[in-house]
Amino acid sequence: MIKTSRNAEKDSRTQFIKFRVSDEELEAINNKFQNSGMKSKSDFIRTMIMEGHIVIFSETELREIHRLMTTIANNVNQIAVRANSTGKVYDEDIAEIKEEINQIWQPLRYFQSQLLRLKH
Template identity: 25%
Template sequence: MKKKENRKRPIQKKVWLNKDENDYLRKKIEASPYNNFQNFVRIMLITGEIVNVDYSELRKLNQEVSRIGNNVNQMVRLANQFEEISPDDVQTLISEVRNLQVMVTAALKREMQRGK
């Protein structure tokens, strides 16, 4: 006699694949945010798409903008020390770097929200 299981999803579906299809599917699952066949296939069947977004380039850009900001701050300190730049120019430069950082951070957040 079968043991009755309390499952949230009691209906089972099966699919048959050849080796190439199975290899292809395994690669797709590994590249997705889902950790197993069941989760991947269920989401794929219900929503019709799996979205996998690579944010590594945006993160690298954000890091580079931060480094540029640090370099600008160091140059501004030196320029102020030797009085070779006006305070207004310093503030303008700092403001532009901050604006750039805000734009990059906002773009990164938008992309991450879109990928969810």
């Protein structure tokens, strides 16, 4: 009998890994497996473990980005209200928003660099 590479691969896999998951975790795994287009759940899980990435973002940094975005949104809203009521937009308002946007770029660039590293 001639063994195909697929059969040889299966024969080399003699170890089992068993772990517990909650109902919600199992549902999430099954949904991701179904969306993956892969035919074997074992191949799917093996691929996710061997080739997947774990991305951990700092909650503190995410909260800071959220705070900065909220500040910018509030300032833009205040300028819009003032512009609608007076018909004027002040240079100081625009300068303040530009400064706030510059502050948010640094953490966003950091997150972008972390995500780009995953591609390689």
